[in-house]
Amino acid sequence: xxxxxxxxxxxxxxxxxxxxxxxxxxxxxxxxxxxxxxxxxxxxxxxxxxxxxxxxxxxxxxxxxxxxxxxxxxxxxxxxxxxxxxxxxxxxxxxxxxxxxxxxxxxxxxxxxxxxxxxxxxxxxxxxxxxxxxxxxxxxxxxxxxxxxxxxxxxxxxxxxxxxxx
Numbered sequence: 790x791x792x793x794x795x796x797x798x799x800x801x802x803x804x805x806x807x808x809x810x811x812x813x814x815x816x817x818x819x820x821x822x823x824x825x826x827x828x829x830x831x832x833x834x835x836x837x838x839x840x841x842x843x844x845x846x847x848x849x850x851x852x853x854x855x856x857x858x859x860x861x862x863x864x865x866x867x868x869x870x871x872x873x874x875x876x877x878x879x880x881x882x883x884x885x886x887x888x889x890x891x892x893x894x895x896x897x898x899x900x901x902x903x904x905x906x907x908x909x910x911x912x913x914x915x916x917x918x919x920x921x922x923x924x925x926x927x928x929x930x931x932x933x934x935x936x937x938x939x940x941x942x943x944x945x946x947x948x949x950x951x952x953x954x955x
Contacts, residue, residue, distance in 0.1 A: 790885040792892055792913065797878045804874040808848050809860075817880050821856045824884040825931065832887050832922065833909065835929045846870060858933045859883070875936045879918060883934045886911050886920050898952035908932065912945060919945065 798820075799813060809817060824830070825839045839855035849857045860877035861870035890897055896912040902923075909929065911920040917939075921932040937945060949955075 790888075792885060792889050792894060795879075795882050795885060795916070798881055799878055801874070801878065804878055806872075806874060808872050809874075809877060813877075814849075817860060817877055818852060818856060820881045821853065821859070824881070825855070826853070830884060830887065832890070832929055835927065837887070837922070838925065838928045838930045840930065848872060855931050859931070859935075862935065873935070876934065879934070879936070882913070882916075882918055883920050883931070886913050886918070886934075887922075896949050898949045900948050900952065910945070910948070912937070912949065917942070 798816070804813065808814075821839075825837065826841060830837045839853060840858075841853045841855070843851045844854050844857040846852075846857050846861070849860070857870065859880055860872060862873040862876065863869070864871045886895060889895060890911055894913060894915055896910075896914050898910050898912075900908055900910065902908050907924045909922040909924070911922070912918075914937075917937040918934070919937050920934045922929040923932045
């Protein structure tokens with residue numbers, strides 16, 4: 790799938806702020822399994838892996854941990870992961886962004902995180918969507934994917950410029 794073909798999975802008006810419907814969750818999880826578990830992908834010459842350990846999240850119990858990370862975000866006050874309909878609605882964007890990483894619209898850069906692990910960022914800037922992979926030798930693992938908040942855009946832009954030496 791090309792970047793030009795990316796669109797929301799569901800009409801945003803049909804997605805609740807609290808949780809997806811059973812049918813929506815089935816569709817989202819099916820995409821995740823198809824894109825990352827049942828059909829392997831190579832990124833930067835390394836096999837891409839996902840954490841398939843069963844989640845204990847109350848709304849997504851027994852779903853793969855990486856899937857839960859992709860459709861939830863840490864709450865500002867509770868620090869617990871909460872469903873994020875905007876992330877969930879773009880779950881099918883992750884693989885095409887990675888497959889089209891050479892497209893000039895994808896800003897790719899690396900940064901060492903607070904745990905001294907190298908992470909790869911794939912930022913589809915014009916659509917404000919980020920995919921983060923982490924080096925887990927000998928592979929890369931999907932960490933998360935999310936809509937970049939306008940307040941975070943400056944930070945990611947500066948990381949990108951620093952990485953590129955701009």
